[in-house]
Amino acid sequence: MTPNSEREVDLAKRAKIIEWLKTELVDQMAHLLKGIWEGSHHKIVDGLASLISCCYILGRRLGVSYRSLDEAVLDKMKKHREDGHQLEDWYGDISALEDHLRKR
Structure with a gap:
């Protein structure tokens, strides 16, 4: 693999991970809202923890x-x-x- 094609693969991989993290945010928000609707303390805490950690990781992937x-x-x-x-x-x-x- 040439250095240029390696760079393109890395860029595509980074873009794919960012897109996946964005969908994770939506998925975890749905999980949180379902936990609130059900009154499940466990699901609320899990959803909040997942949202917060996903935000940190997305930020890191975006250079923050x-x-x-x-x-x-x-x-x-x-x-x-x-x-x-x-x-x-x-x-x-x-x-x-x-x-x-x-x-x-």
Whole structure:
């Protein structure tokens, strides 16, 4: 195999994996929603864990490091908190997530 054809195969493989991860996101969202509908704590936790891990891996495949994704989530939570997001005002969810991420 020539270097050029190896590069083309690698590019096709990377594109295929990204497409597969996108379908996994949809599939896991359906799994989560079904778990919510059924009231199954196990399915809810499993669906959320699958979505989160899939997002991290998709980000990595797209060139986003885990650390930069974590930092972006923290930045987003900080902005939401500063903007008076309703979830923060009513439940303190935004600052709770910020605290959780900072303590990891």
